[in-house]
Amino acid sequence: MNLCSRKHPANPHSIILALGLLLALALRFHALAAESLWEDEIFTALQASLPFHALLRQAASDIHPPGYYLLVGMLARMFAWLTASPSATTDWLWRMPSAFAGVLAVALTWRLAREWLRREVALVVALLLAVSPVAVHYSREARMHALFLLLGVLSTWTLARAVRSHRRGWWLAYALATAAGIYTLYLGFVLPLVHLIWLVAYLLMRPAHAPMRPALMGFALSMVFTAVLYIPWWPVVGEMIRLRLATHTIAHSSGNIAALPSLMAQVITALGPGKDTTIWLWLALWLIGLLHIAVGAADNANVHRGHFAVLGALWLTVPLVFAALSGDPRVWHMRYAFLLPLYLIFVAQGVRALTQLAVHTPSRQDAFAIVATLLVLLSALQVPEVYRPVRTAWREAAAYLTAQTRPGDVIISDALFDTGRYLGYYYRGPAELTTPAMLVATLPDRVTGMRVSGGRVWAVTRFHPHAMAAVQPVVFRGLVISAPVLPVYDATVLTESVIDLMRQAVAAAPEWARQMTTQGLMQPDARVTRAAAYLFLGDTLRAAGRLTEAIAAYQAMLTDDPNPPGGYVALAEAYVAAGRFEDAVHAYQQAVARQPRWQGARAEAAAALANAGEWAAAAAAYQALITPEHASNE
Numbered sequence: 001m002n003l004c005s006r007k008h009p010a011n012p013h014s015i016i017l018a019l020g021l022l023l024a025l026a027l028r029f030h031a032l033a034a035e036s037l038w039e040d041e042i043f044t045a046l047q048a049s050l051p052f053h054a055l056l057r058q059a060a061s062d063i064h065p066p067g068y069y070l071l072v073g074m075l076a077r078m079f080a081w082l083t084a085s086p087s088a089t090t091d092w093l094w095r096m097p098s099a100f101a102g103v104l105a106v107a108l109t110w111r112l113a114r115e116w117l118r119r120e121v122a123l124v125v126a127l128l129l130a131v132s133p134v135a136v137h138y139s140r141e142a143r144m145h146a147l148f149l150l151l152g153v154l155s156t157w158t159l160a161r162a163v164r165s166h167r168r169g170w171w172l173a174y175a176l177a178t179a180a181g182i183y184t185l186y187l188g189f190v191l192p193l194v195h196l197i198w199l200v201a202y203l204l205m206r207p208a209h210a211p212m213r214p215a216l217m218g219f220a221l222s223m224v225f226t227a228v229l230y231i232p233w234w235p236v237v238g239e240m241i242r243l244r245l246a247t248h249t250i251a252h253s254s255g256n257i258a259a260l261p262s263l264m265a266q267v268i269t270a271l272g273p274g275k276d277t278t279i280w281l282w283l284a285l286w287l288i289g290l291l292h293i294a295v296g297a298a299d300n301a302n303v304h305r306g307h308f309a310v311l312g313a314l315w316l317t318v319p320l321v322f323a324a325l326s327g328d329p330r331v332w333h334m335r336y337a338f339l340l341p342l343y344l345i346f347v348a349q350g351v352r353a354l355t356q357l358a359v360h361t362p363s364r365q366d367a368f369a370i371v372a373t374l375l376v377l378l379s380a381l382q383v384p385e386v387y388r389p390v391r392t393a394w395r396e397a398a399a400y401l402t403a404q405t406r407p408g409d410v411i412i413s414d415a416l417f418d419t420g421r422y423l424g425y426y427y428r429g430p431a432e433l434t435t436p437a438m439l440v441a442t443l444p445d446r447v448t449g450m451r452v453s454g455g456r457v458w459a460v461t462r463f464h465p466h467a468m469a470a471v472q473p474v475v476f477r478g479l480v481i482s483a484p485v486l487p488v489y490d491a492t493v494l495t496e497s498v499i500d501l502m503r504q505a506v507a508a509a510p511e512w513a514r515q516m517t518t519q520g521l522m523q524p525d526a527r528v529t530r531a532a533a534y535l536f537l538g539d540t541l542r543a544a545g546r547l548t549e550a551i552a553a554y555q556a557m558l559t560d561d562p563n564p565p566g567g568y569v570a571l572a573e574a575y576v577a578a579g580r581f582e583d584a585v586h587a588y589q590q591a592v593a594r595q596p597r598w599q600g601a602r603a604e605a606a607a608a609l610a611n612a613g614e615w616a617a618a619a620a621a622y623q624a625l626i627t628p629e630h631a632s633n634e
Contacts, residue, residue: 013119017110017126024106024130028099028139031387033092036395039417039522041142042425045094048073049082060236067183068144072097086426091395094142102139105150106130109341112157116308117349120365124348124372129340131380134272138337140386144184149338151181152191156311156342159195162222163202166214175222179229186237187338190322192223194314202307243596260324267320267336271343273379282347286316289349315342351375390519392462392478398426400474400481401458405431408455410446412436412498414505415536416462416512417524419479423460431458436498437539443491456484457494463508465501495544502537509533531561538570547578565595569626576623581615588622598625 059066113122162170181188294309409431538553575584606621
């Protein structure tokens with residue numbers, strides 16, 4: 001008997017799924033390194049390149065936990081691109097983990113949807129996620145959002161398998177996936193909360209003969225194991241909470257819940273697939289799918305699936321409520337791509353519900369296929385926007401400077417979102433990269449050497465400076481390089497030019513912040529951005545010995561952004577340099593009030609000197625208290 005004589009016809013659903021995964025792969029890897037890393041991606045490369053202990057120390061003061069940085073850092077060391085000079089190749093490698101995570105998320109989302117819903121619905125979900133502009137966008141970034149999207153689906157799927165099978169291996173997998181998610185984003189703490197409420201709903205709707213205790217016990221033990229896995233990072237979380245409470249930055253829920261509708265609109269717009277009115281079509285389909293599952297029954301068994309509707313509703317709303325109640329404005333800048341898998345599951349189910357209501361049998365399947373195809377195409381039409389370059393051309397600008405600069409040259413930059421740090425990631429030329437203040441401080445001794453070596457001063461800014469005869473602007477996407485045409489070796493002239501450039505940066509900051517927000521690349525606060533420019537201006541004026549003007553710049557900085565303690569430290573140091581010790585003490589006290597780490601016995605001793613009117617001694621005591629940590633944070 002020939003067991004191979006009969007060939008099984010290929011399953012069309014399997015073929016379409018395979019093509020969908022190939023499409024997801026192609027969209028995520030197409031021209032992956034066409035643009036240089038943008039600012040946050042460069043931060044990823046810098047952070048992940050740190051030694052293990054330094055990485056953990058840095059992550060402890062970051063807004064994200066260390067999981068993603070540890071993962072990509074491990075891959076960078078394993079495949080030896082960590083020591084390579086930044087290039088298009090290393091840019092591709094840094095983004096590669098996110099691209100693979102995005103493809104795996106498509107496959108896993110299909111698997112999750114297939115276990116609860118009909119296979120054609122699961123197939124549509126996979127195709128929608130494959131061509132989702134938001135999912136494609138974040139799968140092409142060297143950031144943690146695609147990984148968190150994958151881990152959110154993985155955590156949910158393993159929990160579902162654990163509840164249905166009661167196998168320990170699935171509970172272990174759930175604990176590992178949940179812990180990995182919390183190590184990737186702090187927002188991962190909402191996952192077990194959502195899952196707990198969903199599990200309760202699932203157990204309440206279970207058949208009468210199904211046991212409840214194994215599921216509750218398995219979930220409890222999984223949470224204990226997750227907490228154990230997170231033990232190394234609990235002290236950091238505790239310190240973050242303590243600092244937030246100490247500085248009174250946790251807002252009252254009654255004052256922030258009103259922001260929920262605005263945040264909901266922002267997130268629905270972010271989920272796409274576009275920025276026009278069609279996004280509300282997706283939301284309407286999501287709601288229809290949610291209601292259809294809530295009131296309907298399973299397709300393949302007479303078991304109610306209302307618990308799945310609970311999960312879908314919680315998946316979208318709980319993170320938004322958390323953001324609205326947190327009182328942290330940075331949460332509004334969160335990337336909510338991880339909501340897409342379950343969001344699109346209910347969108348697809350909404351399409352099926354509509355076609356069931358509107359079309360008579362046997363044409364329902366055809367109608368469903370037609371409408372679903374139109375949705376996939378509508379989403380796919382938005383994908384080309386992902387590939388249109390809007391990001392800063394750091395790699396190209398650095399390559400130009402590397403080719404044009406020579407030993408003895410100096411490159412300065414403005415303060416608009418750490419221009420110097422990101423340029424320095426790519427730049428490999430012979431010139432010295434320094435701050436405007438450092439250049440001004442060293443000019444009296446530097447100009448003689450520059451005259452001998454023929455050294456020149458270059459400037460890199462995120463705005464177009466005023467035209468000058470001595471420089472020629474060279475424009476790159478998002479950057480302007482002021483290339484020196486005529487060498488200038490007069491320290492006074494150079495100092496005035498640098499100060500003027502910093503004043504221009506202050507004036508340009510709000511418009512630059514607005515443009516970044518409009519482009520969707522970043523969401524910098526205009527006043528905070530201008531405060532950073534004022535800080536650079538104040539530092540430069542102080543280096544030039546113009547203390548009165550420096551103090552005025554620092555005061556303007558604190559008017560725009562009165563929260564960071566470092567701003568008060570800068571103002572206090574300027575007051576000390578001007579001999580205004582009483583004013584310096586008051587500024588130091590403002591800094592200490594905003595930084596709980598500086599509070600304690602030493603701060604009380606400095607305050608006692610101030611109360612006694614010994615202003616110079618009090619200023620020195622505050623300076624001794626603040627300087628070590630302030631210097632380490634610079």
